[in-house]
Amino acid sequence: MNDQAADIGGAGLTPQELAALREDLEEQRRFRLDQLREFARSRAGSRHGRHGGRRTAGLAEVDAKLRASARMVLADVEAALERMDRGRYGVCHLCARPIPLHHLEVVPQARYCARCQQVGEAGR
Template sequence: MTHSLDDRTETLRDQLERQFREHTDQLTELTVYSRQPDRGGHDPDTLRRLIEAAQQGVADTAQALRRMSEGSYGTCEGCGAEIPVARLEILPWARYCVPCQQRR
């Protein structure tokens, strides 16, 4: 059964909001670790990469939620085509269809 984006928007929004909270919580925790003498048990490079990944997660999910509120969610930023719902279910923050993502 194929779902349209309209059918899935609320579920995708819930998923994005949950991921946003998780990334924000992780970033908060990692920031606290970065201020501790033992860095929460992480070496400096690993901690820096974890913080960067959490920051990227916050940015990606925030941008996807913004696109939802603006009405451009699910439209490829490369070619303007609809991003397949199956792709959005896997990567709800996706900005590009698969062909455009591969070209990037």
């Protein structure tokens, strides 16, 4: 069996495709961890008066939402890396069909194929 025919995790991804997607996920993981560390430093600095006094409630709310979003994306990225390690990456959680490579290249932490994602969003 050549590399092009290798079926990794049931998603039909070649080892090269999987390696490129893993690299992208690892990069996103590093970015989110850095982002969360920066939020923590910024927050600590503002508590100690480094940013010129009291923060407004609106700014604090925006910061809280940004931190929550970063934590959520980080959790999705780490879950995708875990699926890779377990050989279940690239398979839709709902229909169990392979998620197309072009979709994974845009959203490498995707849990659902585009069709199931649309159905889920329409039902909300």
